[in-house]
Amino acid sequence: MGKKGKRDKKGKGAEKTLAKMEKKVSRRAKKEEEDLEALIAEFQSLDAKKTQVIESSCPPPSPRLNCSLCAHPERDELILFGGEYFNGQKTYLYNELYIYHIRKNSWAKLDIPNPPPRRCAHQAAVVPTAGGQLWIFGGEFASPNGEQFYHYKDLWVLHLATKTWEQIKAPGGPSGRSGHRMVACKRQLIIFGGFHESARDFIYYNDVYAFNLDSFTWSKLAPAGMGPAPRSGCQMTPTPEGNIIIYGGYSKQRIKKDVDKGTLHTDMFLLKAEGAGKEEDRWSWSRLSPSGVKPPPRSGFSVAAAPNSRCLLFGGVHDEEEEESLEGDFFNDIYFYDLAKNRWFPAQLKGPKSERRRRRRGRQAEAEAAGEEQQLPPPPQGPLEMVKEVVAEDGTVMTIKQVIPGAAEGRGSSGSEEDEDEEEGGGQAVEPCPRSSAMVAVKHGVLYVYGGMFEVGDRQVTLSDLHSIDLHRMDQWKVLQENDPKTQEWLEESESDEEEEDDDVEGAEGGEEEEESSEEESEDEEGQQQHPAVQPGEAQAQYLARTEQYWLGLARSHMGPEAKDKKVLKVAHAMAKTFHED
Secondary structure (H helix, E strand, O other), X not given: OHHHXXXXXXXXXXXXXXXXXXXXXXXXHHHHHHHHHHHHHHHHHHHOOOOOOEEEEEOOOOOOEOOEEEEOOOOOEEEEEOOEEEOOOOEEEOOOEXXXXXXXXXXXXXXXXXXXXXXXXXXXXXXXXXXOEEEEEOOEEEOOOOOOEEEOOOEEEEEOOOOEEEEEOXXXXXXXXXXXXXXXXXXXXXXXXXXXXXXXXXXXXXXXEEEEOOOOEEEEOOOEOOOOOOOEOOEEEEOOOXXXXXXXXXXXXXXXXXXXXXXXXXXXXXXXXXXXOOOOOEEEEEEEOOEEOOOOOOEOOEEEEEOOOEEEEEEEEEEEEOOOOEEEEEEEEXXXXXXXXXXXXXXXXXXXXXXXXXXXXXXXXXXXXXXXXOOOOOOOEOOEEEEEEEEOOOOOEEEEEEEEOOEOOOOOOOOOHHHHHHHOOOOOOOOOOOEEOOEEEEEOOEEEEEEEEEEEOOEEEEEEEEEEXXXXXXXXXXXXEOOOHHHOOOOOHHHOHHHHHHHHHHHHHOOHHHHHHHHHHHHHOOOOOOOOOOOOOOOHHHHHHOOHHHHHHHHHHHHOOOOOHHHHHXXXXXXXXXXXXX
């Protein structure tokens, strides 16, 4: 009783601290949100001019992050909504709706009157009701300079059959937030966690809300037991029994004035529904201790439901925080979590059948040549780190780092299906480059990975490629859409002074403005040395080596804004040439 009383007292104290922090953040954020509300209202007035539904074929979406990608519940389509793009100076927000036609490998843009306001870091879930519904909750709107944030607490539904948006206004829902997680489970939308940030303060949540899809009412759940610490960006997966699994996530704490410390969570919890079917469901938290090979700690990973009662985790980044810098190791691996066995294991590609046969014949020949006396060395354990330094003629030094997952550790001879698959795994010629914040969806047992981002130094590279892999066969990645280097734009902060006057409307509106700037930049570069198009599945370093704008940006940052363009171009070409020759 004594220990239980201490735990209860500690829990109540934490609740009071959280309530005080939330009130403090709310006060400081109110002024910021009032400023942004006027900007959001202006954009909504522009959206209100749309009076009819227009679906038109279009090129692939421009690069963007923190949008949502969902599989249509009845058609062979993927639905992409919202997102953001940052070019080094401005933040662009979107509320565009795109449809990817899987069989045709083509995109269409769907303009529907009265859509939700522009946003990113929201959550979306699909349900098969009435021809399919796409539900969207929360997210954030940022000022063009990225220093002010408005966090939404609205709930929207897109009726896929009639192609109409509807805002659902029901009291008692979660507070405004982004980075939360939402899943559809047993005729309910379950929302967990997230964060709210203002210019000076932030708060992370671990509360749980349920929205009833029949009565259209909110309820705040009060699960028994000790649950996860506040966090955002976690894995949230429903089970066939109607329970919820939470894994990982990210949060930060202020350790002193203007100094924050981030935490990568690696714990796992089960939110269990007890008394289902009764007038009022009861829920309880319990901690899980999964077996197998767990993913290395990371944030920014992507999650999707997989066949055979599994869920998967793709990519992410592990940031190494130092006093004055933040360096990230990016991943492009897949980990499966078996819901029934409570077990993690890494995915290993088998490769095409012809390639597997060649590998087997090669191993047999090697074994015969060695008289079967020598055993092959064991595969390297843990992730491998590839580091390459490039030195230009003027002494510029650049380091490119890539983390490649190694062989699985602790693999036993259990004879299970996934173990056999792992034994046959081998290298593959095509794969997505390492990234975080990719958008993923699964349809008919095929995983689709769209976009994401990685960083090199202070530069953020936002991707727009599309890959797929059959989760049943796990043979090879397919490239459905390649990155276009011409869509990459990065402007140094020192160049922003003369454009600040246009930031307020231009930056937040996105879409047409971004396309125009990309076209202008491509025109300015006519006559310059052209690099070959990006080949599908190239590693991160190779991709960067073929992106001319990257080398130009690197040379400019090294030489300063006062350097002449011809000199900058000469140094950029020298750096690229040195990289290739090395």
